[in-house]
Amino acid sequence: MFSMVRNGMVRHSLKALMLILLPSSLADAQGVAGAQGPDVLMVRLIGSGGSATIDGKHHRSSEVGADLMLPANDRQRYGLRISSINLDVSGKKQNYLCVGVMLETVMFNWCRMEIGTVGFVGRGDLSGSNPFGLASFFGYEKKLGQFSFTIGYDSKIIFTKPSITVNGLGVGVGYHF
Numbered sequence: 001m002f003s004m005v006r007n008g009m010v011r012h013s014l015k016a017l018m019l020i021l022l023p024s025s026l027a028d029a030q031g032v033a034g035a036q037g038p039d040v041l042m043v044r045l046i047g048s049g050g051s052a053t054i055d056g057k058h059h060r061s062s063e064v065g066a067d068l069m070l071p072a073n074d075r076q077r078y079g080l081r082i083s084s085i086n087l088d089v090s091g092k093k094q095n096y097l098c099v100g101v102m103l104e105t106v107m108f109n110w111c112r113m114e115i116g117t118v119g120f121v122g123r124g125d126l127s128g129s130n131p132f133g134l135a136s137f138f139g140y141e142k143k144l145g146q147f148s149f150t151i152g153y154d155s156k157i158i159f160t161k162p163s164i165t166v167n168g169l170g171v172g173v174g175y176h177f
Contacts, residue, residue, distance in 0.1 A: 039176040042069040048154040050168015052087045060088040061166050067102060076105045081116060096120040100135060112141040112150055120158050133158040137170055148174040
């Protein structure tokens, strides 16, 4: 039974990945009109605010940080995320330093999707607690000259006991070198 669940999860994960990457790859192969060459480097300052769910209870959360992204092609980027996540749990602050690898694609010149594996380094009361997790983003991106602006749904899962789910509104301002 475990192998059926695992194989089913793998199959669904592969389908989701194909749905994300295939349209972008097809657009690249067809040579979308107006597409510009990839940038050398993009630095994005990010912030988000929302809710963290721990053991079924909701708590406030916030995040500030930066993405350093390199181009894979005209529509896809990969890079490093470094941020600080603050969870307000019962009047006590829980802080994590978040470091990880992110993959993103921009479809139709405005729809940005991002996913990555990240490590969370506990700070303060959480020192010594270093769980891993997943981060994702789905939203709107508008590029104006060398700058880009993003807004959308930001989500993270921190695999601790109990697991922590962080959901919120994410915004970002990027500069393309």
